[in-house]
Amino acid sequence: MxxxxxxxxxxxxxxxxxxxxxxxxxxxxxxxxxxxxxxxxxxxxxxxxxxxxxxxxxxxxxxxxxxxxxxxxxxxxxxxxxxxxxxxxRPVVPHVERNELLLKLFFGARVGPKDSLAHVERSRAEAEGLLDALRRIDEDARREREGDPELPYWHLSIRAGLLGLEAHLRWCDEARATLQGLARAQAAKKKRGKQDAR
Amino acid sequence: MxxxxxxxxxxxxxxxxxxxxxxxxxxxxxxxxxxxxxxxxxxxxxxxxxxxxxxxxxxxxxxxxxxxxxxxxxxxxxxxxxxxxxxxxRPVVPHVERNELLLKLFFGARVGPKDSLAHVERSRAEAEGLLDALRRIDEDARREREGDPELPYWHLSIRAGLLGLEAHLRWCDEARATLQGLARAQAAKKKRGKQDAR
DNA sequence: GCGCACGTCTATCAGACTGATATATAGGCG
DNA sequence: CGCCTATATATCAGTCTGATAGACGTGCGC
Known part of the structure; x- marks a missing residue:
């Protein structure tokens, strides 16, 4: 089980x-x-x-x-x-991995884009930190473990992290733009509402 | 706890x-x-x-x-x-997600590149299937849920999947090339070994 | 030389979560 | 009529996390 x-x-x-x-x-x-x-x-x-x-x-x-x-x-x-x-x-059994950030964003639709924007910014900053760390680890390994038969496999796993994080950064930028657009639209609507109320 | x-x-x-x-x-x-x-x-x-x-x-x-x-x-x-x-x-608490494929690859260093190559190929095929499915879901949603205020958030989460999968496909291609190179090197070494033994 | 923070080491626990399975019923198909 | 599928609730063994505890040693500051 x-x-x-x-x-x-x-x-x-x-x-x-x-x-x-x-x-x-x-x-x-x-x-x-x-x-x-x-x-x-x-x-x-x-x-x-x-x-x-x-x-x-x-x-x-x-x-x-x-x-x-x-x-x-x-x-x-x-x-x-x-x-x-x-x-x-034995083949790897694939499974859906939970993504709390995306879940908060999805439900964030009902709260407004400001909190969602904050989540995206935090995630972006964290990803950049990880990216730096991975790059440093990769360089260190190349220097210190030269000739180690494990090195190419090591490098492969780091590349997976690197490519994944770069994709995540790109997504963060997209998400930021989308959310900022939604925030502007919401602000404009509010303003129009105020004018109508006069 | x-x-x-x-x-x-x-x-x-x-x-x-x-x-x-x-x-x-x-x-x-x-x-x-x-x-x-x-x-x-x-x-x-x-x-x-x-x-x-x-x-x-x-x-x-x-x-x-x-x-x-x-x-x-x-x-x-x-x-x-x-x-x-x-x-x-509340901010999202980040955590390291387990990746069984990478773990098998890492330990695969001691077994030889053939099984690792099979894992990568399977993962690539699976990712391509998911990519197709996601693209279809995205198109359907745009058509059927036009005007839904949830739609942009929906699209955002799908973009995350799309970008991640594309990055994974690129990594699979890299990994394939690396592993094929290792397999060739191993074969050449074996051959040299046989010649030496003569 | 006293305390104490830190590193090394084993160990345990509540609680989250998965995947499987059990059980029950209605409707459709041949 | 049996069989499959969809709807629905429920339970269980077993995995895994994060927290915490306890025990000892070393080095550091005062």
């Missing part, structure tokens, strides 16, 4: 690169695929336990971590690798 | 347009904002109950529905309108 536990596969993929603890996994995910994938501890830790029980991963070692607590380092098992490869070959 | 119940606001926004049943709400959401927002019954019905208890919506009437069962039609209360307006003014 529901969708299949994708956290499993993020864990398997990451552990195929090298053994890690739950905390380390979250950090590794954040630092490599963080712009399109994140895992919360509330998802990660129970999933790790289940995966260990299922024999997909195994406790590699326990270390005294810098920070007192015992760090449980996991590694993939052969079975885990098999399951991961199976997932990698 | 967790994120706030956005289903509430989708319900409020839709009921501000006109009173509806749970089933009708789902259909209305599907038919207007379905390309970027969906609600499941498992979310909708319990949410409706809670909202009624909280006084955000009220039972408007019960009808014998075409289809035997009793249809519970809800309407917004004044309090519901107030809460909805408050939500409309």
């Amino acid at each position: 529901a969708r299949e536990n994708t956290c499993r596969f993020a864990v398997l993929g990451m552990l195929c690169r090298k053994p890690m603890s739950g905390y380390g996994l979250r950090r590794a995910i954040e630092q490599t695929v963080g712009h399109f994938w994140q895992e919360s501890y509330g998802n990660l830790y129970p999933t790790l336990e289940r995966m260990e029980a299922e024999g997909l991963i195994a406790l590699d070692r326990e270390e005294r971590s810098p920070g007192g607590r015992v760090r449980k380092v996991y590694r993939v098992t052969t079975e885990g690798r098999r399951v991961c490869a199976g997932w990698l070959r | 967790a994120r706030e119940n956005t289903c509430r606001f989708a319900v409020l926004g839709m009921l501000c347009r006109k009173p509806m049943s749970g089933y009708g709400l789902r259909r209305a959401i599907e038919q207007t904002v379905g390309h970027f927002w969906q609600e499941s019954y498992g979310n909708l019905y319990p949410t409706l109950e809670r909202m009624e208890a909280e006084g955000l919506i009220a039972l408007d009437r019960e009808e014998r529905s075409p289809g035997g069962r009793v249809r519970k039609v809800y309407r917004v209360t004044t309090e519901g309108r107030r809460v909805c307006a408050g939500w409309l003014r």
Whole structure:
């Protein structure tokens, strides 16, 4: 039922690169695929336990971590690798992703264009920030990970973000123009209404 | 805890347009904002109950529905309108959306480019289908809803989808070229390996 | 040398949300 | 008559998020 536990596969993929603890996994995910994938501890830790029980991963070692607590380092098992490869070959199941901005805009029709305009401006500013960050990440990766066989795939995922954000910026500009037009029309109508009332 | 119940606001926004049943709400959401927002019954019905208890919506009437069962039609209360307006003014909280395609691609680095290429091709075909559907929806709306004050907002949300999908198609083409290049490089390396082994 | 902010680490919980499934009825089709 | 489709409500297991808690170590300021 529901969708299949994708956290499993993020864990398997990451552990195929090298053994890690739950905390380390979250950090590794954040630092490599963080712009399109994140895992919360509330998802990660129970999933790790289940995966260990299922024999997909195994406790590699326990270390005294810098920070007192015992760090449980996991590694993939052969079975885990098999399951991961199976997932990698399975087609992606598409799904509609919720877009709260568009929902607010749609309902904003009944309130007036001013708030909608503010939402668009905020979204635009945020997208520009992300765009800068992505560009910097891309440059850093090219410099520091030269020759890494993962680099072209890395770059591909960043390009996806870049193209998506650029399209979003263009849409923001369109939306701004449309909403400003609607605001002007509304103001003109109001003014006419006042004149009529005289 | 967790994120706030956005289903509430989708319900409020839709009921501000006109009173509806749970089933009708789902259909209305599907038919207007379905390309970027969906609600499941498992979310909708319990949410409706809670909202009624909280006084955000009220039972408007019960009808014998075409289809035997009793249809519970809800309407917004004044309090519901107030809460909805408050939500409309509140800024959108941004969050990283998961992208399974990119995750498979990233891990696909360790398997080889062939499966990745298949994923990209499938995604491209799917995006083209969606693009066609959106264009048709846009044309239909312009024809049938001429003069509707909601129309410009409607068009705006469709433009967002259109621009996003076009960007995705461009990315797919880039990705295809990159992956084909990697596949060729891998094949050449294999061939060299064979020659060396002689 | 005392407190305390910060980083590392595991862990848990309420609540949101999905996708599947169950149940019931009316109408149309062959 | 059975079968399909549309209308309608309801429930459930299971995924995932964001918040929070607790425990320890290091370095910093005062």
